Amino acid sequence: HDPEYLRLARALCDRYGVHLICDEIAVGFGRTGTLFAHEQAGIRPDFLCLSKGLTGGTLPLSVVLTTDAVYGAFYDDRGARGFLHSHSYSGNPLACRAALAVLDLFRDGQGGEPVLARNHATAQRLDALCAPLAAHPRVGAARRLGMLWAWDIDVDGLPGFSGAYHLAARDEGLLLRPIGNTLYFMPPYVLDDAALAQLAGGALRALERVCGP
Numbered sequence: 086h087d088p089e090y091l092r093l094a095r096a097l098c099d100r101y102g103v104h105l106i107c108d109e110i111a112v113g114f115g116r117t118g119t120l121f122a123h124e125q126a127g128i129r130p131d132f133l134c135l136s137k138g139l140t141g142g143t144l145p146l147s148v149v150l151t152t153d154a155v156y157g158a159f160y161d162d163r164g165a166r167g168f169l170h171s172h173s174y175s176g177n178p179l180a181c182r183a184a185l186a187v188l189d190l191f192r193d194g195q196g197g198e199p200v201l202a203r204n205h206a207t208a209q210r211l212d213a214l215c216a217p218l219a220a221h222p223r224v225g226a227a228r229r230l231g232m233l234w235a236w237d238i239d240v241d242g243l244p245g246f247s248g249a250y251h252l253a254a255r256d257e258g259l260l261l262r263p264i265g266n267t268l269y270f271m272p273p274y275v276l277d278d279a280a281l282a283q284l285a286g287g288a289l290r291a292l293e294r295v296c297g298p
């Protein structure tokens with residue numbers, strides 16, 4: 086969302102006494118350049134849904150954070166007032182340990198460097214490597230936010246672009262799945278220079294194979 090959209094949604098929720106839920110399962114944990122995306126709007130949600138990046142994608146785990154007020158509304162010695170909710174694998178110890186390891190990385194940095202600053206440098210290197218991709222005649226609107234890249238492809242006369250591109254990218258060792266005619270990258274944060282070159286070069290080679298030079 087545009088940050089202004091989130092600010093207006095927050096204001097509407099405040100006005101009518103409605104809880105605002107931010108689902109940051111995809112965009113949380115630094116994906117958009119801040120630890121949480123809603124920070125960029127300067128707002129706080131009443132509920133925050135997190136998953137994927139919480140374990141670095143290694144194990145399935147999700148959490149819902151809420152305010153002390155909501156927590157307090159269900160905190161009682163009487164079970165009848167509680168928010169009785171569980172799943173068979175709630176609090177799975179392996180998944181929780183993986184999440185703690187990720188939180189350690191965000192607190193301590195990686196190789197002495199804060200994760201978000203490191204990502205910023207990685208993103209700038211990938212931006213530079215993707216210049217030839219952006220210059221391809223079929224490639225239109227290019228944009229990036231944090232560690233998310235997207236390009237709109239002119240697929241005129243290319244039926245089934247998304248599936249064909251997915252297969253061509255696989256031949257380059259890349260798992261890419263355009264949404265309609267939009268090619269996007271949502272890469273892991275640990276890409277080294279060789280992986281960055283493989284991603285940018287392979288994505289262009291796949292495009293040339295599907296759309297021509």
Ligand SMILES: *Cc1c(COP(=O)(O)O)cnc(C)c1O
Pocket residue numbers: 108109110111112136147
């Ligand atoms: C992936 C995703 C989900 C689904 O999460 P599951 O853990 O697969 O149920 C929900 N919301 C957003 C924004 C997601 O990206």
